Amino acid sequence: MMIRPFAWRAALLMLVATGATLAAACSGGNGGGATAGTAAIGKDDKADLTGAGATFPAPLYQAWFQDYSKIAPGVKTNYQAVGSGGGIQQFTEKTVDFGATDLAMTDAEVAKASDVQHLPMALGSVVITYNLDGVTAPLKLDGDTIAKIWLGKITKWNDAAITALNPGVKLPSTDLAVVSRSDSSGTTGVFTDYLSTVSPEWKSSIGVQKAVKWPVGQGGSGNAGVTNGVKQTVNSIGYVELNYAIANKLPQAELKNKAGKFVGATIASTSAAAAGVTLPADYRVSIVNAGGDTSYPIASFTYILVRKDAASCAKGKPLVNMLWWAFHDPSAAKTATDLNYAPLPAKALEPVEKTLRTLTCEGKAILPGA
Numbered sequence: 001m002m003i004r005p006f007a008w009r010a011a012l013l014m015l016v017a018t019g020a021t022l023a024a025a026c027s028g029g030n031g032g033g034a035t036a037g038t039a040a041i042g043k044d045d046k047a048d049l050t051g052a053g054a055t056f057p058a059p060l061y062q063a064w065f066q067d068y069s070k071i072a073p074g075v076k077t078n079y080q081a082v083g084s085g086g087g088i089q090q091f092t093e094k095t096v097d098f099g100a101t102d103l104a105m106t107d108a109e110v111a112k113a114s115d116v117q118h119l120p121m122a123l124g125s126v127v128i129t130y131n132l133d134g135v136t137a138p139l140k141l142d143g144d145t146i147a148k149i150w151l152g153k154i155t156k157w158n159d160a161a162i163t164a165l166n167p168g169v170k171l172p173s174t175d176l177a178v179v180s181r182s183d184s185s186g187t188t189g190v191f192t193d194y195l196s197t198v199s200p201e202w203k204s205s206i207g208v209q210k211a212v213k214w215p216v217g218q219g220g221s222g223n224a225g226v227t228n229g230v231k232q233t234v235n236s237i238g239y240v241e242l243n244y245a246i247a248n249k250l251p252q253a254e255l256k257n258k259a260g261k262f263v264g265a266t267i268a269s270t271s272a273a274a275a276g277v278t279l280p281a282d283y284r285v286s287i288v289n290a291g292g293d294t295s296y297p298i299a300s301f302t303y304i305l306v307r308k309d310a311a312s313c314a315k316g317k318p319l320v321n322m323l324w325w326a327f328h329d330p331s332a333a334k335t336a337t338d339l340n341y342a343p344l345p346a347k348a349l350e351p352v353e354k355t356l357r358t359l360t361c362e363g364k365a366i367l368p369g370a
Contacts, residue, residue, distance in 0.1 A: 042321030046074030049319055053080075053087020053100030054186045055222040056124055056241045057302040059339050061100065064332060068322050075318050081222060085184020085210045091116070091305050097315050099305035102186025103193065103210060104284035117359065118283045118303045119323065119352065123274055123342040125265035126190050126298040127252035129245045130237040131230050132157065132172070138264060140165045142256035143198025143289070143297070149176060149237065150195065151202065152216035157235060165256075172235065179229040179238035182219030184211040190300040191239050194288040198297075239298075242270075243340045257297045258289050265296045270342040273299035279348055283355075301344075309360045316361030324356055324367065 051061070058081035065077035082090070084101035091099030092113040102124070110116055128141060145161045148154040154161055158171040181188045189210040196203040206212060218233075220226040223244045230238040231248060242265045245252050254262040263269050273290040289297045304323065310316025326332045327349065336343065344352075357367050 042075065042318055042325070043072050044074070045072050045318035045321055047076075047315055047318035049075065049077040049098070049315060049322075050096045051077065051079045051087075051098040051100060051304075052082050052090045052096045053305070054084045054102045054302060055081040055224065056084075056102045056187050056300075057100065057122060057341065058223075059243055059247075060122060060336055060341050063335050063339065064326055065322075067331065067335065068325060071325070072318070072322070075322060077322070083181075083183040083210075083222060084186025084189065087305070088113075089184075097310075097319055100303065101189075101305065102300050102302045103189030103208075104286075104301075104303060105305070113305075115307045115309060117306050117308050117355065119306060119355065120279070120283045120301040120344055120348065121304050121326070122302055122336055122344065123270050123287075123299055124302055124340075125242045125270045125296050125342075126187055126194070126239050126300070127242050127245050127265045128237065128239055128255065129227075129230055129250040129252050131234055131250070133234065135169060135171070135251075137169065138251060139169070139253040140256070140262050141253045143195065146255075147195045147199035147202040150178060150180070150214070150216070151205070152178075155216075174235045177233045177236035178214075178217030179226050179233065179236050180212070180214045180217055180219055181222070181226055181239075183221050183225075185222075186210060186300075186302070187223060187239065187241055188212060190288065190298060193286055193300075194298045197289045246340055255297050257293075257295050258291050259293045259295070261293050263294060263296050265298075267337055267340065267342045269294055269296035270299045271345075272296070274301070274342075274345050277345070279351060281351075299342075302341075306359065308358070309363060310366075311362070313361035313364065313366075316359070317366050320356060320359050320361075320366045327352060327356075 061079050065079060084103060087099040087101055088105055088109055090096045104118060155175055156173055157176055158173050163171055193208045196208050220229040223240045226238045226240050227244045227248050230236045230250060252265060254264045257263050272292050272295040273287045277285060277287050279285060287299050359366050
């Protein structure tokens with residue numbers, strides 16, 4: 001489900017320390033790895049890795065894995081963008097080497113996969129996109145209005161709540177065609193987390209869910225499915241990850257944030273949403289409706305799920321080496337901004353490095369210096 005298969009030269013993580021350089025993987029007691037300040041290339045690793053999960057970061061992950069295969073030709077990574085719910089399920093059932101989700105696993109989900117380690121990889125934004133003839137300026141929406149649209153309480157484009165937020169904009173009297181995710185989705189989890197934060201009615205009636213029985217509208221599978229649904233349906237409205245809207249030239253609404261400012265989703269406004277966050281030890285945290293004048297209100301970390309102790313070093317070591325590379329290599333730090341993902345806060349690098357050094361395979365440390 002990659003949207004821009006050739007737009008692969010942008011940046012994920014500007015976490016890299018100034019002057020960090022590529023270096024060949026060190027050989028150590030585990031046969032390879034990384035030292036401080038060195039990218040763990042693992043260039044001599046050989047493995048066929050499988051992963052599944054979120055469609056939200058799929059363009060980024062697929063770009064990374066393609067690029068890493070040029071550095072470590074023996075490592076082939078097959079990532080299936082099946083949605084966060086599917087990724088968590090396959091990870092828990094141990095049918096994949098790693099999973100991916102946008103909404104952090106719940107306590108109940110973690111209990112079923114007790115060896116899971118969340119790794120925050122980047123930040124992204126969920127945008128409200130629409131297909132509305134004759135409207136050229138970005139629509140302005142607030143949380144209460146968005147919740148009422150998805151609850152089926154607002155059914156017309158020229159409803160008083162929408163027109164009040166968009167003075168001077170001529171809105172049609174046509175019905176709103178609402179498009180939502182039909183699969184178990186981290187994007188939906190982030191969206192419903194936001195709606196639960198800004199709308200007491202949404203929180204009490206539906207709450208935070210990855211899979212929702214929607215009160216109104218039609219469904220699409222994956223971010224790509226919702227994107228296509230909005231593109232093909234006049235007078236429609238939907239929610240997708242920012243990159244999917246941009247790649248398909250769909251407009252995005254400006255949303256009223258917690259500070260009362262209307263903000264569009266950009267790398268800067270997504271980063272602002274995480275600026276004041278303190279990451280907990282397990283990295284599971286929500287940043288929707290964050291404070292600050294420039295914060296975009298539907299932002300989220302996106303996570304890769306790995307095992308704290310991989311059953312096989314033949315898979316565990318190459319996977320950890322690849323992840324270290326993604327966090328540290330300057331060429332990997334050229335892959336997310338063009339794909340419209342925001343880098344992690346710089347303060348997150350040290351704890352993530354420490355976490356990577358705690359990972360083991362067959363009971364043995366993977367990275368030197370652990």
